[in-house]
Each structure stands twice: as C-alpha cells, then as structure tokens.
Amino acid sequence: MALKPKYSRFVAAGLFAALLGGAVPAGADEYNISLATSLTGNLAPFGVPQVNGIRLAVEELNARKFLGEHTLTVSVQDDANDRGQVVTLLNTAAADPKTMIHAGLIWGPTVVSLAPLLNDLKIPLFYVSQTSEPLGLSEWFFKMTTSPDKSLATLANYAVEKAKIKKLAVVYMRDAENMVASTKIFRDNMQAHGVEIVSDESVLASDTNFSALATKIAATNPDSIWLGTFGAQAANIVVQLKRAGVREDVKIFPVAGPNNEYLEAGGSAVNDTFFYGDFNAQTDQPMVAEFVKNYRAKYGDVPNSWAAIGYTEGLLAAQAIKQSMPNPTREKVRAAMAAMKDVPTVLGNGPWSVDEKRVPVYVQSILVVKDKKFETAP
Amino acid sequence: MFAQQLLNGVTTGAVYALFALGFTIVFGTQRILNLAHGAVFMAGAFIGYFATQKGLTFVPAVLLAMAGSAVLACLVDLVAFRGLRASGQLEFGAIISSIGVALMITSVGQGVSGTRVLVYPFDFVPNLFFSVLGLRISLLQIITLASVAAILAVVVFLIYRTSLGRQIRAVAGNPRAATLLGVSPGAVYLIVFAISGALAGYAGVLIGLLFNTVHFMMGDPYLLKAFVVVVLGGLGSVYGAVVAGFLLGILQAFAIAYFSGSLADIIFYSLVFLILIIRPGGLFGNAASTVKVGRA
Known part of the structure; x- marks a missing residue:
C-alpha cells in the first residue's frame, strides 16, 4: 500500500527526526557494569544499599563526563543468593559485549565456586565477601574490601595494647563464612596475646532472641566481648547483653562496619563499642561528606558500609575502564584493576590500592561510639 | 543462672505460645496450614512500629x-x-496459596522498610529492672507474661465458654452439620482468622520489643517454630500449642545456657523427635483422630 505524497513526507520527516534524536556521536560508546546481588531474601538488606551506591556513583560519573564522550551504565539483577541464579547472571553479563565488569556476590562459598566458570568466561568480577581465597583461584577475581587479617590485626592490637583486655567472650554468626573467618582470626590473635576466652558462642543470621545467650555471657563476667555479626544484629546483641546485666564498662568489639543502622538499633547501649573503620558516614573527609549528602538527597537515608561498597565499586570500575581507553577490552580492564593504585574512594581513611596479590589496601582507623557518633578511639 | 534462664525461657515461650495458638486454631477449625501466619505476625510488628512513630x-x-x-x-x-x-481443593492448595500471599505481604514489608531493620523507640516501654529473689526481671517481661496469660485465658474462655466458641467447635467438628444447625461456616472461618491474626499481631509487637528487631523476614523463623509447636502439642490442640510453646522457649534457653547456641536446635529437635516417637499425635493430640479445636 502506497502512502499519499503528503503523508509520505511526514513519515520521512518523522524518521529523519527519530534518527537524529537517537543518534550517538561518532565514537561515543556505552560501557556497562553488571551488578548481580541479593535484592530479595535474607541478604537483601546488604544488596539493596549496594545497588543504591553503585547507581549513585554511575549517575555522578556520567554527570561530570568521567569517561568523556562515552557513557557508563549499570545493569542490576537480583541473584536472590541462589547459586544457580548467580551462574546464570554471570553468563548473561559475559554475553553482553558492553559489559566490562561484573560485580556483586556477597556469599564467600558461592564466589569460590565460580572460579572455573570465570576462568572460562574471562570477565573481571568484583566480589564483596571477606575471603581472599578466590583471588588465588582466578586472576579475574577482584576484591572490594581489604582482607580480614589486615583489618583484624589493627583491631586486635588496639584491644590488647590500648584497651588492655584480659577476659574475652566471643559471639559470632556461624552461617556466614566471613564472620566465622573473622572470628577465628580475632580469637587466635587474642589467645596468642594471652587473653582468656571465657565464653565462645555462635548465633544464626536469622536469630533475634539472645536473652539466654546474654544471661550466660553475663554470668562469665568478661571484660570484653567480640561480636562477629552484621550491624543491626550486633547492636541487638549489645542491647540484650546490657539488659542481661553485662557491665557498662565491658569493651565490645563488633566486626560489623560502623553503620548508622548500628547506632539506631543500639541506642545508648552501644556507647563505648569499638570498630575498625571501612566506612564512617560521620567523618569530615570531603569525599565522604559529599557522598553522604548526595546519597541522602537521592534515597532519603544515611548510607551504610554496603552503600559505600556499591559506590566504590562504581568508582573503581569506571577508573579501570578509563585507564583502558581507547577501545577498552575486558583483558585491558582486568590489567588496569590489577594495577590500581591510590584511587580516592569513600572506603577507609585514605586512597584504595591493591597489593601484588590483588588484596585491597587502604588505611583503617579504630572508631568508638560516643553518644550516637563515631569518634576516633583514644 | 538456672532461675534467670527459666525466666528467659518462660518469657520467650509465652510469645511462642501466643503465635502458635493463632496458627493451630486455624488448623483446628479448617485443616489448613496457613503459611501466611508468619507474614501476618510481621505485619503486626510493622503496624505497631509505625504506630509508635x-x-x-x-x-x-x-x-x-x-x-x-x-x-x-x-x-x-x-x-x-x-x-x-x-472448590473443595483446600488442603494442599491452601499451602501454595498461603505461600503466595505470604510472599506478597513480605514484599510489601520489604518495600515499606526499605529492607532496613526497624527498632521500637527505646523508651516505648520504660527500661526498668526489678530484683526479685536474685532474679533480674524487666518491666517488659512482666508485661509480656501478664498480658499473654490474660490473652490465653480470654481465648480459652471464648472457645470453651461462649456461644461463639460453640459455633467454632461445631464448624471444626462438622461444617455441614453446623450449617444445618444455623451456623454460618464462612463467618466462623473469618472470625477464627481474625482471632488468629490478632494473636499473631500482638506476638509480633512483643517480639519486636523483647528482641529489639522488626524486619520484613522476621516471620519465617517463627513460622517454623510454630509448626514444630503445633505438631509437638498435637495438631489443632489449643492446650497443646500453649504447653508446647512454653516447652520450646524453656528448652531453648536451657540448651543455650548449659550447652551451646549451636547445639540448641539439635537438642530441641532431637527431643521433639523422641516425643513424637513415644506420642505420634503430639503431647495433646492423636494423629489418627479428627482434627478439631479440642481440649486434648
């Protein structure tokens, strides 16, 4: 069916306008970061702020044309902490030529199991869990946070040399490998320094009732308590410990990052608890303050360490892609990430680098809670 | 420590009993496993939290x-x-449909909370502690024990001493016969669900206060415990749910106190296993009998 001349002119004009509107400047490309993390299920409290963080980073980087004429995108998928879904999403990311880096993965055993597939797909993968084991299994693995032995050595030294602890009660989450690993490092470190372990207990991530546990610990009369659990749960345990009669001057060392949710869930009970600091939303560092301000404006909430991790993933991925210009490939991006040095991020107390084993290195400080604020510990 | 742990166990057990009672009366009257009960419990905790806000x-x-x-x-x-x-497809269809509804309610909870853990204001119930015969007991524990005892008494009175209770038991026994006697099973089912929901809602608030945590996934572990409690107590048995709820709370507390947190579940489920070998119908039930809201 032929169109009348006057209509065909409209159609032609419309097509021309559509082509102009959808045109991309010559040489301008899109580079994608795929993020597969838990948006539903029991790990959603970690995955959701991570997504918020990376989206904010990508938005800011594009606004200031970090990649020049090129655009950075982020595609987000829910892995529901399901290993099959994780594999599917990794395959999907690898099949997309625009995707330069795959990010996400909170659960250590899942990360380890992906090594053979990753060696086959050859796509850089940023994971979040604490274990460094995957780094030795595939050169395509990259880790976001520093290894627990580095972080915990800082905290252990503080506990022994400054806090002068002698009798330690240990509580850790037994269904999270990173918490089991962190607790082992801290416990071994304390025993090596002659600290007596008066109680050694474990909980599950889904547990909320710690009344019996708290009564038991209070009866052992420790002078310090190690909490190898995540933020809000750690605060909840502290509250129940204090209700059970644990002395106010007992020094508490949670492995959880110094998050706002810890302060909200713990109230005044969490005063005088000590952390090593991956992220402190209350610091006056300009980059962190700017991140907190923008995150609040966009999401109406104070970012926690998972949001900071997501944001840093975005920054580091963009940095690696930029250093691989022109014509970045996954091999070039991988090489850039393996050589990453002194990149300003919101994690830690200084720039982010990787060492020769690709373990992240950044300065951490010991923080203490005082009246709903994190301060540098004395 | 023994008496203090007993108090911890009784307090926790009181909430388990409240939660499990709602679960078992629905099962007792309708023979359905309402797997959305945990989600309703979570919703109760959320409503209480936002009311405080x-x-x-x-x-x-x-x-x-x-x-x-x-x-x-x-x-x-x-x-x-x-x-x-x-359609007469209730028994197994209900499991699937209640899982679906539970997921919907949980998703709403996730959206409303932004996946964050919510906490009731610390001064919502004054943080007072009393020392009684060497026991450290909080005002919240006293309120919990007293209110749960009162509510359980009201529910038992309602079921066994009122006209409504007779209707509920009549429908539980034989819905068709109850209809012939002028009872509307549909209305009774709705009332039973309302009672069950109210019990779950209060249990949610108490858990949120006692354990300082309100979370969109909080219903799942309690649903599993309620299931164990009603099986242990005897399916559909009101008294069984109450006794088994307290038993679960006390056993958990002692298992943690005298063994280890990691062994608590193993010890508890081993005991449940042993009890069910000796009494397959649970403490107050008989697996072969018609399930009903009965005394034993």
Whole structure:
C-alpha cells in the first residue's frame, strides 16, 4: 500500500527526526557494569544499599563526563543468593559485549565456586565477601574490601595494647563464612596475646532472641566481648547483653562496619563499642561528606558500609575502564584493576590500592561510639 | 543462672505460645496450614512500629497492631482460602496459596522498610529492672507474661465458654452439620482468622520489643517454630500449642545456657523427635483422630 505524497513526507520527516534524536556521536560508546546481588531474601538488606551506591556513583560519573564522550551504565539483577541464579547472571553479563565488569556476590562459598566458570568466561568480577581465597583461584577475581587479617590485626592490637583486655567472650554468626573467618582470626590473635576466652558462642543470621545467650555471657563476667555479626544484629546483641546485666564498662568489639543502622538499633547501649573503620558516614573527609549528602538527597537515608561498597565499586570500575581507553577490552580492564593504585574512594581513611596479590589496601582507623557518633578511639 | 534462664525461657515461650495458638486454631477449625501466619505476625510488628512513630503509646499501638493484623488475616482468608474452600481443593492448595500471599505481604514489608531493620523507640516501654529473689526481671517481661496469660485465658474462655466458641467447635467438628444447625461456616472461618491474626499481631509487637528487631523476614523463623509447636502439642490442640510453646522457649534457653547456641536446635529437635516417637499425635493430640479445636 502506497502512502499519499503528503503523508509520505511526514513519515520521512518523522524518521529523519527519530534518527537524529537517537543518534550517538561518532565514537561515543556505552560501557556497562553488571551488578548481580541479593535484592530479595535474607541478604537483601546488604544488596539493596549496594545497588543504591553503585547507581549513585554511575549517575555522578556520567554527570561530570568521567569517561568523556562515552557513557557508563549499570545493569542490576537480583541473584536472590541462589547459586544457580548467580551462574546464570554471570553468563548473561559475559554475553553482553558492553559489559566490562561484573560485580556483586556477597556469599564467600558461592564466589569460590565460580572460579572455573570465570576462568572460562574471562570477565573481571568484583566480589564483596571477606575471603581472599578466590583471588588465588582466578586472576579475574577482584576484591572490594581489604582482607580480614589486615583489618583484624589493627583491631586486635588496639584491644590488647590500648584497651588492655584480659577476659574475652566471643559471639559470632556461624552461617556466614566471613564472620566465622573473622572470628577465628580475632580469637587466635587474642589467645596468642594471652587473653582468656571465657565464653565462645555462635548465633544464626536469622536469630533475634539472645536473652539466654546474654544471661550466660553475663554470668562469665568478661571484660570484653567480640561480636562477629552484621550491624543491626550486633547492636541487638549489645542491647540484650546490657539488659542481661553485662557491665557498662565491658569493651565490645563488633566486626560489623560502623553503620548508622548500628547506632539506631543500639541506642545508648552501644556507647563505648569499638570498630575498625571501612566506612564512617560521620567523618569530615570531603569525599565522604559529599557522598553522604548526595546519597541522602537521592534515597532519603544515611548510607551504610554496603552503600559505600556499591559506590566504590562504581568508582573503581569506571577508573579501570578509563585507564583502558581507547577501545577498552575486558583483558585491558582486568590489567588496569590489577594495577590500581591510590584511587580516592569513600572506603577507609585514605586512597584504595591493591597489593601484588590483588588484596585491597587502604588505611583503617579504630572508631568508638560516643553518644550516637563515631569518634576516633583514644 | 538456672532461675534467670527459666525466666528467659518462660518469657520467650509465652510469645511462642501466643503465635502458635493463632496458627493451630486455624488448623483446628479448617485443616489448613496457613503459611501466611508468619507474614501476618510481621505485619503486626510493622503496624505497631509505625504506630509508635506516630506518637501512640503502648496500649493504643498494641490494639492497632492487633486490629490491623486481624483485618489482614481476614483478607488472607478471603483471598487465599475462600475460593479453594468452595472448590473443595483446600488442603494442599491452601499451602501454595498461603505461600503466595505470604510472599506478597513480605514484599510489601520489604518495600515499606526499605529492607532496613526497624527498632521500637527505646523508651516505648520504660527500661526498668526489678530484683526479685536474685532474679533480674524487666518491666517488659512482666508485661509480656501478664498480658499473654490474660490473652490465653480470654481465648480459652471464648472457645470453651461462649456461644461463639460453640459455633467454632461445631464448624471444626462438622461444617455441614453446623450449617444445618444455623451456623454460618464462612463467618466462623473469618472470625477464627481474625482471632488468629490478632494473636499473631500482638506476638509480633512483643517480639519486636523483647528482641529489639522488626524486619520484613522476621516471620519465617517463627513460622517454623510454630509448626514444630503445633505438631509437638498435637495438631489443632489449643492446650497443646500453649504447653508446647512454653516447652520450646524453656528448652531453648536451657540448651543455650548449659550447652551451646549451636547445639540448641539439635537438642530441641532431637527431643521433639523422641516425643513424637513415644506420642505420634503430639503431647495433646492423636494423629489418627479428627482434627478439631479440642481440649486434648
């Protein structure tokens, strides 16, 4: 069916306008970061702020044309902490030529199991869990946070040399490998320094009732308590410990990052608890303050360490892609990430680098809670 | 430590009993496993939390949570079960449909909370502690024990001493015969769901207060415990649910106190296993008998 001349002119004009509107400047490309993390299920409290963080980073980087004429995108998928879904999403990311880096993965055993597939797909993968084991299994693995032995050595030294602890009660989450690993490092470190372990207990991530546990610990009369659990749960345990009669001057060392949710869930009970600091939303560092301000404006909430991790993933991925210009490939991006040095991020107390084993290195400080604020510990 | 752990166990067990009672009366009257009960419990905790954010004090916030959860439970009945009941496909279909409704309610909870853990204001119930015969007991524990005892007494009175209770038991025994006697099974089911929801809602508020955590996934572990409690107590048995609820709380506390947290579940489930070998129908039930809201 032929169109009348006057209509065909409209159609032609419309097509021309559509082509102009959808045109991309010559040489301008899109580079994608795929993020597969838990948006539903029991790990959603970690995955959701991570997504918020990376989206904010990508938005800011594009606004200031970090990649020049090129655009950075982020595609987000829910892995529901399901290993099959994780594999599917990794395959999907690898099949997309625009995707330069795959990010996400909170659960250590899942990360380890992906090594053979990753060696086959050859796509850089940023994971979040604490274990460094995957780094030795595939050169395509990259880790976001520093290894627990580095972080915990800082905290252990503080506990022994400054806090002068002698009798330690240990509580850790037994269904999270990173918490089991962190607790082992801290416990071994304390025993090596002659600290007596008066109680050694474990909980599950889904547990909320710690009344019996708290009564038991209070009866052992420790002078310090190690909490190898995540933020809000750690605060909840502290509250129940204090209700059970644990002395106010007992020094508490949670492995959880110094998050706002810890302060909200713990109230005044969490005063005088000590952390090593991956992220402190209350610091006056300009980059962190700017991140907190923008995150609040966009999401109406104070970012926690998972949001900071997501944001840093975005920054580091963009940095690696930029250093691989022109014509970045996954091999070039991988090489850039393996050589990453002194990149300003919101994690830690200084720039982010990787060492020769690709373990992240950044300065951490010991923080203490005082009246709903994190301060540098004395 | 023994007496203190007993108090911990009794307090926790009181809430388990409250939660499990709601679960078992639905099963007792209708022979369905309402797997959305945990989600209703979570919703009760959320309603209570947001009521506190609006400045409501303890009693109005609790009443609102119970009323909201009762309405939600009625909606669960209307959406998930009524159609299946009419088609005669209730027994197994109800499991799937209640899982679906539970997921919907949980997703709403996730959206509303932004996946964050919510905490009731610390001064919502004054943080007072009393020393009684060497026991350290909080005002919240006293309120929990007293209110749960009162509610359990009201529910038992309602079921065994009122006209409504007779209707509930009549429908539980034989819905057709009850209809012939002028009882409307549909209305009775709705009332039972409302009672079940109100109990779950209050249990949610108490758990949120006692254990300082309100979370969109909080219903799942309690649903599993309620299931164990009603099996242990005897399916559909009101007294069984109450006794088994307390038993679970006390056993858990002692297992943690005298063994280890990691062994608590193993010890508890081993005991449940042994009890069920000796009494397959549970402490107050008989697996072969017709399930009903009965005394034993």
